[in-house]
Amino acid sequence: MQNPNCFIFFRQSRTTCLSPSNLDLSCGSSVGVSATLSETTHNNVIADKNTEICKFCEMGDLRNAMELLSWSQKSELELNTYCFVLQLCTQRKSLEDGKRVHSIITSDGMAIDEVLGAKLVFMYVNCGDLIKGRRIFDGILNDKVFLWNLLMSEYAKIGNYRETVGLFEKLQKLGVRGDSYTFTCILKCFAALAKVMECKRVHGYVLKLGFGSYNAVVNSLIAAYFKCGEAESARILFDELSDRDVVSWNSMIIFIQMLNLGVDVDSVTVVNVLVTCANVGNLTLGRILHAYGVKVGFSGDAMFNNTLLDMYSKCGKLNGANEVFVKMGETTIVSWTSIIAAHVREGLHDEALRLFDKMQSKGLSPDIYAVTSVVHACACSNSLDKGREVHNYIKKNNMGSKANLIFSQLQLKSIVSWNTMIGGYSQNSLPNETLELFLDMQKQSKPDDITMACVLPACAGLAALEKGREIHGHILRKGYFSDLHVACALVDMYVKCGFLAQQLFDMIPNKDMILWTVMIAGYGMHGFGKEAISTFDKIRIAGIEPEESSFTSILYACTHSEFLREGWKFFDSTRSECNIEPKLEHYAYMVDLLIRSGNLSRTYKFIETMPIKPDAAIWGALLSGCRIHHDVELAEKVPEHIFELEPEKTRYYVLLANVYAKAKKWEEVKKLQRRISKCGLKKDQGCSWIEVQGKFNNFVAGDTSHPQAKRIDSLLRKLRMKMNREGYSNKMRYSLISADDRQKCFYVDTGRTVRVTKNLRVCGDCHEMGKFMSKTTGREILLRDSNRFHHFKDGLCSCRGFW
Template sequence: MASLWEVSFVVNYHTLYKVKHYNRVHRRLFTNFNRGQNSRWITRLGDSKNNTYRCDLIACASLLQTCKDVRSINQVHAQVFIAGLYQNIFLGSKLVNMYAMYSSMDYGRQVFDRMPDRDVCLWNVLIRGYARNGPCEEALALYYQMQEHGVQPDKFTFPFVLKACAELSALQQGKKIHEDIVGRWFEKDIYVGNSLVAMYAKCGKIDIAREVFNKMSERDVVSWTALIDGLAQNGNDSEALILFDQMVESGFEPNQVTLLCVLQACGRLGALQQGEWIHDKIIQRGLLSNVKISNSLVAMYAKCGNVRVARQLFDSMSRTDLVSWNSMIAGYSQNGHASEALELFQQMQLANVRPCSLTMVSLLQSCAHLIDLGKGECIHAYVVRSGFLSDIVLTTALVNMYAKCGNIASARDLFAIMPRRNEVCWNAIIAGHVHNGEYNEALTFFNQMQLTDVKPNHVTMIGILPACAHLASLNQGKVIHGYIIKSGLESDVLIGNSIIDMYNKCGSLCSSREMFNKMFQRDVVSWNTIISGYGIHGRGEDALALFSQMQQTDIKPDFITFICVLSACSHAGLVEKGWKYFECMDLEYGITPNSQHYACIVDLLGRAGYLDAAKHFIEKMPGKPGASVWGALLGACRIHHNILLGEWVAEHLFHLEPDKAAHHVLLSNIYAAAGRWGNVSKIRTLMKVKGIKRSPGCSLIHVNNKIHSFIVGDTSHPQSVQIYEMLRTLTREMENAGYVPSTNLVLHDVEEEVKEHMLYSYSHSEKLAIAFGLISTSPGMPITIIKNLRVCIDCHDATKFISKIVNREIILRDSNRFHHFKDGSCSCRDYW
């Protein structure tokens, strides 16, 4: 009894006979057959003496070549079945091949299974179909089944089977098949050799791929391309370009696949010059009209930073597709041309090209760069309407966009509803919280990530270490450092630099230096970070010694190096040395000073009391001084109580940054130090009229892995009673030791006029934090405090007394630098 599957072909057969085209072809073939024109085909294709059988055989074979879809193949298949040709091995191979060509492997497999006799060609056709269309596991299973049926593979079998191994990354099976190839003496066949190279490369065994390549007695352009592509796909782009040069020198002309591989490698490496050479080759060979080639050129130029040429190429393309638009939009986005990316997207919509999830990712990156929340929300709405929200890459881009635009709540909401999360998602939410200053929350997410199956990677570490640094969370930083060591990530230069910075900002300079010394490889950032660390800790001479060591290496200082060096000189009062390094910037290293370098020199001179020299230096600066330069001089005026110069400097600052609270507060402090309370009141009134609000002073301290924060006069802490009792006790002991409160300044975090009793009763945030640290930690333990503003004179003096009374080291990090208080003195030597 015929199956339903066979009946369907009978029905299709009757439909086929209604087609005039088939009848016409059938009559023509029959006529030619009678004339003897197909005798060669008859001899090869049919073993029956019946002319009708042979004519039907030829007709069906010819009709199969005209099929354009599965439906038309089905119709011819019906004729094959009705004509009794379904067991013919030639037609069977043709049918299987056609079904495979149109990805209809189920039909192809049923044809194959009904064949009574199967030769190696028929097995190869089905194996090739599965290797190309999947599932690739079936291709490998068939390879072993054919041998069980007594059919031995030939040299045409192995390329298909090796392709299946490559797609599955089935290295072990690939190696076994390689052994079969050697045993059957097919290893020297160029097609088999090419397939072996490609298989090993795609399985990540590039060394074995190279070994096979080197052993090949004969090579063609496919051989070279397979290894070039393998090198590029395994992160060896430089080697891929070197091999490409060797290929050209050997006289092989690259094909389109080679050019695509090499252009991608050039883009990833930023190898613009070689990319331009390949561009010339493409023009010479007339391949610029190929859309894939043109798209790769656009992407290469964009990744190399030359978006102007990329756009020229894009505009000159006679035909574009979605990849073309995506390449150009991504190029704009990745090179900081966010506005152009959004404008091009509008043109894309006018061209009726439907965007995909990759388009949305690039646009969201542009919105994040522009901090344009409105456009980002519009794209989010489009993503929801288009059903793209299930795309993990796109959702991660949305999380990143909301975080960069300051809407961390929406970023958290999106992250919470994600059905699955990879390390990129976790990295985005952690980095987003760090970007928004929510460092404690970033650490919370990091701890949650460790409870999942997703393992933190080097990007996670680089993202979370700044959170520890900002919070001065030394214990948490050490735990993360331990995780980095266990994970084998410590050798990563970027991670090493982040660890140095973390220890610097957590007050552990010795740990920072130890990490620096352990690094096998250093870059300019490594040196800059350690020099900066010594500078902010007041160790100017040590910072300069490190700079001298750097000069003995192959790493050249950059403009940031000199900012670190000059800042270190400023904090340590090394005026002559600072001036010397400033002068050598341009003379020895060709680095033109910018506003940050000029600000460092003004600060260097001003702190040391050379206010007139600082003013003269500003007046001779090339170009107009920026706010950082004037701000450095105003800070010096506050230190040295120079009212007239301070007023003159403040006028410039109020013009440049009229709404910045810090400038008003500094001038107010200058007036307060001189007892000019009327002027203080005017400054405060001016600030209220302008709506200028200064940041309230806040101090943080870590106790038992928990952050405790305090503001001036804070009584909200659960242990507030004990804290104030400790402050009263300390105040009595300090007064007995000779401490006299300083009441001549309007402090940053006090709203009303300074009154002496406020220094004891309500107190400043750093004093509250110190008192809490004393009652909450073991005797003798160092106490580390972080303050968001510059420490005031009174708190600085008081902390020196406290360190001696309680016999503890107190480390205070303010907005400018570190102060290490010990035995009644400070590491800054009161020069701050």
């Protein structure tokens, strides 16, 4: 993979002489333009560039127009020419060309007046760059109402109603007269925000400015009043309408009255009424509408069927929803999303996940609404693998912000919506956001057992022990501990906060495979290999068949306790006893285990003969082993495999540099430093944090913003002097690592164990300092890095130098 930072792009000067010798047709120059330019050059006649460019624009030939514009001189171009080209960029939705035109205007020093500014705003907004369009708009303060409407409409489309309202208020202050579209747009926003008084204020403007006879504006007023709960005001407006079109009827949704008056009812009206039935749970009217729709021939209408399905679902009639779904001729993403949500609503989470898989097998890509339902199903059914799969899909398709926007717009948030959002944050590895949302939820709703199962992993991720204990108390008071999902999440939280929770584990009567696996992994994290193996044996004694994840955990535990023989035994038994084909992560732990045994040549052969192609992490583990065992020769063979797979990952450069540093090959270290700098690579930002009295204290290299920074520095200087007297010094062999000493020094009450969490794997210098600190201060230090726990006590570490 090539790093974009390694490329330099050159742009030919626009002042280059237009002669046949410097027009390179082989580089993709347009034949039409090149022929025209060659001809004019040959005849020694300079054509009117403005006319030529405008002709190209009239023909819709953007490429030729752009090329001629680029070659033209500032003095040759007129304002109207720029406007023509920008208009064509807008029509073609070509943001890249529009930006080029803007760049040429800027470089030519042309002033952006109201006319040119309006064209630029129109181009940027219509081509999808709303931020840039707004920036230009704010700079020109145009009084053209269509521009104000354009921006207000675009903000409304993305749900940013407050920005729309801000523009409307600014428009009024500047005395710009709005039109019917302005009021229609702002009424929709105030309705979405449930601002009834603002709707009434706009109603006054509408009457004052003479828009009271415009059906579109009045219909928007009716709909706004209705959404704000002002049914009486909406009804009065409706009754005053002399020309009641279908839109008017849809706004009020008075279906029965329309039928009585003999008004022809379209499918849009029926759909709107069905939406209301779904929201208020009116199953009787919903069934009448179903029958009516079938009678008049709406059964082939996709919108009618999808809304009907949703109505049955929200009215608690899953059978009715399934019947509609089965009878639908062509299912869409909307219908699949509705039926999945229906099963989630009824607690049929496994069936919802099956439908989700079936939808994808049909070639349909899930949208944010389908994914939101499935996240909730994963959280409730404890489907970890499916949760990871959905998590990756969300990240790949950048859906996180969309889900948050949908949630924030909900006027009434149910326990399901709260849990779905909290579960989504939790499964997307956003622990801070999870806990913040949980705090908001507690102010507005009552958490249930599913909430607890979603929040506890966030506490585990942050090692937020005090918050975890607080939630534990809530679980006991509400009696949620009997729920196996909650109990499992609670054990996992304590394990990842530095406690093995053996007593808690023993209290759970009916343990499932997930709980056993959590406990085995916990022993592994803390370096208790014997206890992990004993627990694995208990699974077999209980007659439970181990799963892939169980073998992953036991191999992880064997690795961190250097149990080579036992590790091989478990690895071999995956196939021989359990008929499980080892996956890449199983091979990765065996590689780690072989490295710890010190036999690097055997490890290298093992990797090369693996039936699965090794990833960069496996080769990286071998490179780390080369650092530990001082094998420079092998270390120089490994990078070619790593950089082919992940050339942009700085940590592998750092590892190799540390190998060279240990061997005192400083010239090789400098070469790597230059290579990192040349390719524009950046080291992963390391940070550490500690929880004190329920609050997190974060430490990042170079950051002095902590309120007790001076006190920490003073303490650190005294501590370092004491440690230096006992033989501590920075290790030069740990090259390219710049962890701030503040990350190695934390303040907690005297006598208490210091519990630190680090986002990256601990470096050698921090590890050495941790050992010296525990000895010098007489304090036990518990450090959790990205790989395992380190128990520092009396100058020793539980990892015994292998991490």
